[in-house]
Amino acid sequence: MLDFPTWKKAWLWLIVAVASLAALPSIFSLANTRWPDQLPEPMVNLGLDLAGGSHILLEADGSQVAGQRLENMEENVRGLMRNAEPRIRIGDVSTRGGRLSFILDDPSQIDRARELLLPSINGNGLVREWDLAVEDGNRIILTPTTQGVNKAVSDAMDSATEVVRKRIDALGTREPTIIRQGETRIVVQVPGLQDPEQLKALLGQTAKLEFKLVDQSALPSDVAQGLAPPGSEIFPYVDTSAFAGSSIAVKRLGGIRGDNLTGAQQSFDPQTNEPVVNIQFDTEGGRRFAKLTTENVNKPFAIILDGKVLSAPNINEPIRGGTAQISGGFTVEAANQLAISLRSGALPVDLKVIEERTVGPDLGADSIKKGMIAMGVGTLLVLLLMVATYGRFGLYANVALVLNVLMIIGIMAILNTTMTLPGIAGLVLTIGAAVDANVLINERIREERKRGRKVVQAVENGYKEASRAIYDANITNVIAATLLFFFGQGPVKGFAVVLVIGVITSVFTAVTITRMWVAGWLRKARPADLNI
Amino acid sequence: MRLLKLVPDDTNIKFLKWRVPFFVVSGLLIAASWALVLTQGLNLGVDFVGGQMIRTTFTQEAEAPVAEMRESIASLGYGDPIIQRYGAPNEASIRMKLPEGADSKPELANEMAEKITSRLKADHPDVRIDGVDSVSGKVSGELFRTGILSLLFAMIAISIYIWVRFEWQFGVGALFALFHDVSLTLGMFALTQLEFDLNIVAAILTIIGYSLNDTIVVYDRIRENLKKFRKMPVPELLDLSVNETLARTVMTSLTLLIALIPLVFFGPTSLFGMTAAIVLGIFVGTYSSVYMAAPILVWAGVKSDSFVPTESGIDRQERIARGEV
Numbered sequence: 001m002l003d004f005p006t007w008k009k010a011w012l013w014l015i016v017a018v019a020s021l022a023a024l025p026s027i028f029s030l031a032n033t034r035w036p037d038q039l040p041e042p043m044v045n046l047g048l049d050l051a052g053g054s055h056i057l058l059e060a061d062g063s064q065v066a067g068q069r070l071e072n073m074e075e076n077v078r079g080l081m082r083n084a085e086p087r088i089r090i091g092d093v094s095t096r097g098g099r100l101s102f103i104l105d106d107p108s109q110i111d112r113a114r115e116l117l118l119p120s121i122n123g124n125g126l127v128r129e130w131d132l133a134v135e136d137g138n139r140i141i142l143t144p145t146t147q148g149v150n151k152a153v154s155d156a157m158d159s160a161t162e163v164v165r166k167r168i169d170a171l172g173t174r175e176p177t178i179i180r181q182g183e184t185r186i187v188v189q190v191p192g193l194q195d196p197e198q199l200k201a202l203l204g205q206t207a208k209l210e211f212k213l214v215d216q217s218a219l220p221s222d223v224a225q226g227l228a229p230p231g232s233e234i235f236p237y238v239d240t241s242a243f244a245g246s247s248i249a250v251k252r253l254g255g256i257r258g259d260n261l262t263g264a265q266q267s268f269d270p271q272t273n274e275p276v277v278n279i280q281f282d283t284e285g286g287r288r289f290a291k292l293t294t295e296n297v298n299k300p301f302a303i304i305l306d307g308k309v310l311s312a313p314n315i316n317e318p319i320r321g322g323t324a325q326i327s328g329g330f331t332v333e334a335a336n337q338l339a340i341s342l343r344s345g346a347l348p349v350d351l352k353v354i355e356e357r358t359v360g361p362d363l364g365a366d367s368i369k370k371g372m373i374a375m376g377v378g379t380l381l382v383l384l385l386m387v388a389t390y391g392r393f394g395l396y397a398n399v400a401l402v403l404n405v406l407m408i409i410g411i412m413a414i415l416n417t418t419m420t421l422p423g424i425a426g427l428v429l430t431i432g433a434a435v436d437a438n439v440l441i442n443e444r445i446r447e448e449r450k451r452g453r454k455v456v457q458a459v460e461n462g463y464k465e466a467s468r469a470i471y472d473a474n475i476t477n478v479i480a481a482t483l484l485f486f487f488g489q490g491p492v493k494g495f496a497v498v499l500v501i502g503v504i505t506s507v508f509t510a511v512t513i514t515r516m517w518v519a520g521w522l523r524k525a526r527p528a529d530l531n532i
Numbered sequence: 533m534r535l536l537k538l539v540p541d542d543t544n545i546k547f548l549k550w551r552v553p554f555f556v557v558s559g560l561l562i563a564a565s566w567a568l569v570l571t572q573g574l575n576l577g578v579d580f581v582g583g584q585m586i587r588t589t590f591t592q593e594a595e596a597p598v599a600e601m602r603e604s605i606a607s608l609g610y611g612d613p614i615i616q617r618y619g620a621p622n623e624a625s626i627r628m629k630l631p632e633g634a635d636s637k638p639e640l641a642n643e644m645a646e647k648i649t650s651r652l653k654a655d656h657p658d659v660r661i662d663g664v665d666s667v668s669g670k671v672s673g674e675l676f677r678t679g680i681l682s683l684l685f686a687m688i689a690i691s692i693y694i695w696v697r698f699e700w701q702f703g704v705g706a707l708f709a710l711f712h713d714v715s716l717t718l719g720m721f722a723l724t725q726l727e728f729d730l731n732i733v734a735a736i737l738t739i740i741g742y743s744l745n746d747t748i749v750v751y752d753r754i755r756e757n758l759k760k761f762r763k764m765p766v767p768e769l770l771d772l773s774v775n776e777t778l779a780r781t782v783m784t785s786l787t788l789l790i791a792l793i794p795l796v797f798f799g800p801t802s803l804f805g806m807t808a809a810i811v812l813g814i815f816v817g818t819y820s821s822v823y824m825a826a827p828i829l830v831w832a833g834v835k836s837d838s839f840v841p842t843e844s845g846i847d848r849q850e851r852i853a854r855g856e857v
Contacts, residue, residue, distance in 0.1 A: 389536045473745040
């Protein structure tokens, strides 16, 4: 029991040494001293509540993805049937009820149509993305499968996360964290960000750019009432436009989207000196843009951003150079933001800010200082009380306590976990709880001595009998902390992490390490009595 | 050197003699707490009800001009703000409901925050915006549900653990003690109307862990004594066990308190609610492990032979065969 072979001692010291050394860079940085560059640098991250910065939770609307998918399928079906040899004529196309249905003019072509659709409904072959049914012999109904929709949402979220990352990188902030959370959410954390408004404005913009032909057959009086001719839809002008408040009817199909962009820059229109955005298409985009403008010279086309019309200029001549200019009554700032958003690509789905927490940088620094002072005072008082109560045994407990704190910080640094404000409270609590193990042991040794046991026997029993209660008590703490970790959010998770690490290290230092010291002292000094 | 002794040797306090009055008092306190929670309600923060919270510090003024701020912000037309001092007198928090329709158009919430902070800065150039929290109704609902669930799961999981490690009576005792501690803490928050947010849920889970820590140390000793003194009447044995562990109980509570109290008074303001709750929990938790968790074992019917290995039928037949019975 009190026997410690050299190899065991060496192991214990090695663990303590590694964990404590790992704590040094973090302690140095808190004290604002530089840690030599050539040494390894495990670091405790400071949470946003300590470092200052913004936390934003974004959520996408899954049903929007489903709607978009249906629209794409409709275009896809029209294209397939039109390009078939011989052409398959279809009619009564409808996307009501979240499914696509259409009839074939010639029912005998049904098997050919089915064959043509096969690659589309099977997607990449891993999951069936659409169910195909035939009604009345000539109506084909495509219903999206749940797996297909889920996969589409998941894909959309993956690329949305990428787009968000690109846009935030364009801001030039340091070390942002961008993580997908659950099915439809993205967490964005940017430490040290002073102006979250800019960030939110950037993320709030879907940047879905569309070029659609204006439906000139629409009567202005109908458009004002929101009535669009068949095959057309109505979009309002943006608030910054000269036509703000009015709407325009555009053809639903046959336009092109602003995908395939290779660049976008803010600049000024040489004639009006108004801020504009210049965009460049890639080869494919340039070709499509050239085709659209060639076929529709002298007709107006609408430039639509996120469902709002920026402008609807006339096509004076075919635009073949693969570049275009977008105007829409922008401010320089707004034009710049649009350029960043277009460069990083459109979000495949709208993102909404559903939670935002911003902490000013001054508060963080203040909190660290106050937290450290309070922690220092508390620790000092505990150390004094322990020595006053248990003498030599209290001193052992104290050294173990200091090592314990070092080890917690060291392990947090190695695991690269995040220290939060509640985490500081967790550390203080661990300091209080860590001495509990030694209190239990020392009280037990007192008792054993009172009952007349010999010194070595009393110490041995003290450690043995107290350990059972120590383990039981700490396991309940781990249960509580684990639940905190899984159900908690943000800073609270940080608190849970500190608690769990603290429980493990405190049992190690308070029970095993002090026992090693006590054993060494007993063997060397062979005391006849204990002052405890 | 003479060492400090907080509790004299060989105390023999008859804790259980007063168990009925103490239970009555505790029962009343639990009832009062729940009555307060149900009538006054908890001052739920934006974490749980949604809305916007702006924290400010006035760097030049001794006191936050609460009345003036209220008037100035109300004039913006977003409704009346809830403005409270928190922590130091020059710190104040402003709580607003999110504007109508902000769930679908988050920019409305931004706009409100922007307007409020620029108005504050215009009125008071020395104001420092320490933080803006904006939580939509959807997120706050989820946070509330998971908060309640984590408390329930923790209480159940811990009680099951104790049941497995000890006996079912001990599990019941621990669960009751936990219920007592959580009730009183909630009652304190209803009474003081301190803000109840996610951090407080963390604090309560910590109290649960701590209170159990205490209870288990007492239970461990009861189990040990039940094996040692098989003939001793249960109430007497419980008293003995509590007395034997009293020195440790007092010492540990004291070290925890002196570690935490500086954090309550000198720590960062945003931790005040959390640390205050934990300090209260230490008092309540210590009391409940001595006066609730142990006495309840008498009523739950812990037998003197609870931890004596039970005799199987075969053993008994063998003993009969040997003529021992």
